[in-house]
Amino acid sequence: MPSDSLTITDNRTGQTYEVPVQDGAIHATDLRQIKVEEDDFGLLSYDPAFLNTASTRSAITYIDGDRGILRYRGYPIEQLAEQSTFLETAYLLIFGELPSREGLDKWTDEITHHTFLHENVKQLMEGFRYDAHPMGMLISVVAALSTFYPEAGNVSDPENRLLQVQRLIAKVPTIAAFSYRHSLGLPYVQPDNELGFAENFLSMMFKIAEPKYEAHPALARALEILFILHADHEQNCSTNAMRAIGSSRVDPYSALAGAAAALYGPLHGGANEAVLRMLEKIGSTDRVPEFIETVKHGEGRLMGFGHRVYKNYDPRAKIIKQAADEVFEVTGKNPLLDIALELERIALEDEYFVSRKLYPNVDFYSGLIYEALGLPMAMFPVMFAIPRTAGWLAQWLEGIVDPEQKIARPRQLYVGAEERDFVPLEHRAGGELVAV
Ligand code: CMC
Numbered sequence: 352m353p354s355d356s357l358t359i360t361d362n363r364t365g366q367t368y369e370v371p372v373q374d375g376a377i378h379a380t381d382l383r384q385i386k387v388e389e390d391d392f393g394l395l396s397y398d399p400a401f402l403n404t405a406s407t408r409s410a411i412t413y414i415d416g417d418r419g420i421l422r423y424r425g426y427p428i429e430q431l432a433e434q435s436t437f438l439e440t441a442y443l444l445i446f447g448e449l450p451s452r453e454g455l456d457k458w459t460d461e462i463t464h465h466t467f468l469h470e471n472v473k474q475l476m477e478g479f480r481y482d483a484h485p486m487g488m489l490i491s492v493v494a495a496l497s498t499f500y501p502e503a504g505n506v507s508d509p510e511n512r513l514l515q516v517q518r519l520i521a522k523v524p525t526i527a528a529f530s531y532r533h534s535l536g537l538p539y540v541q542p543d544n545e546l547g548f549a550e551n552f553l554s555m556m557f558k559i560a561e562p563k564y565e566a567h568p569a570l571a572r573a574l575e576i577l578f579i580l581h582a583d584h585e586q587n588c589s590t591n592a593m594r595a596i597g598s599s600r601v602d603p604y605s606a607l608a609g610a611a612a613a614l615y616g617p618l619h620g621g622a623n624e625a626v627l628r629m630l631e632k633i634g635s636t637d638r639v640p641e642f643i644e645t646v647k648h649g650e651g652r653l654m655g656f657g658h659r660v661y662k663n664y665d666p667r668a669k670i671i672k673q674a675a676d677e678v679f680e681v682t683g684k685n686p687l688l689d690i691a692l693e694l695e696r697i698a699l700e701d702e703y704f705v706s707r708k709l710y711p712n713v714d715f716y717s718g719l720i721y722e723a724l725g726l727p728m729a730m731f732p733v734m735f736a737i738p739r740t741a742g743w744l745a746q747w748l749e750g751i752v753d754p755e756q757k758i759a760r761p762r763q764l765y766v767g768a769e770e771r772d773f774v775p776l777e778h779r780a781g782g783e784l785v786a787v
Contacts, residue, residue: 419663437578441741465521466542485530494608503602528555549574583742589613593743595759620732623718626655630687655715662708
């Protein structure tokens with residue numbers, strides 16, 4: 352009879368153990384009973400990059416990487432991108448269900464009325480150098496917000512948690528836009544409460560002297576779609592950081608600053624910039640075959656291709672490709688698009704990419720849209736952080752109320768020196784500081 356358990360034989364001792372299998376997983380602590388000696392610590396599993404370790408149960412985002420499926424709370428990403436708005440999707444991620452008309456109005460109203468920053472935050476931002484990276488500014492200013500809202504540390508109170516969630520979703524775009532304006536030496540543009548989420552962001556970014564900034568509806572909609580697509584992606588590097596920091600019960604501003612720092616890295620939020628640099632380096636479509644050959648010979652990677660989870664076309668890349676066409680109708684075609692299309696065409700037919708299941712990922716086309724919207728490359732990770740704030744917060748909330756959550760604290764396999772006696776200074780050799 353099949354049983355929902357796993358039988359393990361320890362060949363070191365000949366002993367057999369049975370551990371339960373639940374939801375396709377064994378509990379790592381069940382391995383601890385496996386010992387050679389009675390006073391052993393017990394067997395550990397070693398998984399430095401969490402390649403095969405589920406760190407949580409989650410009901411937020413579902414990904415099937417082999418089939419190219421992404422769903423938020425059960426809703427396919429394609430339907431959300433076509434029919435939803437960013438704030439509605441954020442509500443869905445946070446509360447678990449799509450809002451009623453009344454619920455959406457209240458939510459929108461709350462977010463809209465929390466978009467302003469305290470004047471002292473502006474002064475803090477003015478302290479940055481003129482060439483400060485906007486992502487570095489965003490991380491610092493989000494962390495600083497915890498000092499403006501000290502009550503946020505009371506993470507056990509649901510009402511208080513909700514207030515901070517609303518503040519963060521509302522204020523991150525304002526901080527993002529102010530960081531951009533700071534880099535240009537332009538005055539900050541205050542939020543316009545009459546505008547929608549994407550329109551207001553574009554206004555805070557690009558308004559100059561006109562009494563009211565009116566974004567082109569097609570561009571605002573494309574941005575809204577990009578925000579929806581980037582809102583969550585289950586347990587990735589930055590979300591894992593958010594949950595791990597949140598598990599210490601610190602306030603969500605501090606936790607979110609840590610998550611944003613993880614996103615800043617080139618292996619996570621920085622790949623779309625690398626795509627644009629690659630396209631610029633290739634320069635023209637006739638040089639694409641030559642470039643593909645260099646990649647196949649191991650000289651660099653085809654940026655925007657491949658994914659740890661997706662072994663099929665990233666569903667987000669398909670939607671972005673469509674949105675790019677709509678943006679280019681307004682802005683004129685980005686000349687790099689033809690190179691991207693040719694790269695994709697050749698790579699999808701090439702045995703090297705086909706056999707390794709390398710398909711375009713979310714970053715392959717998103718940079719082209721950002722560039723067409725007039726955004727500098729330094730803003731690309733910031734554009735990722737704005738919508739991901741909703742996902743980070745949904746995951747943080749889920750962790751806070753999870754009865755199984757404890758402070759995140761992995762084990763290690765100690766491989767250092769055995770116990771040894773302290774050596775007095777005069778008996779020690781060497782003197783160089785060797786970089787490690
Ligand atoms: N170009 C050429 N070869 C590649 C690429 C690529 N973009 N990606 C993977 N490969 C090859 C790799 O060389 C290896 O070949 P072999 O088996 O012969 O050694 C094989 O495919 C498997 O690669 P891997 O490094 O084991 O795959 P991974 O799951 O560890 O890496 C990845 C995933 C996204 C880091 C990688 O595909 C990559 O570096 N892509 C380019 C960077 C990029 O576009 N990153 C954005 C990711 S999506 C945004 C996000 O979620 O943050």
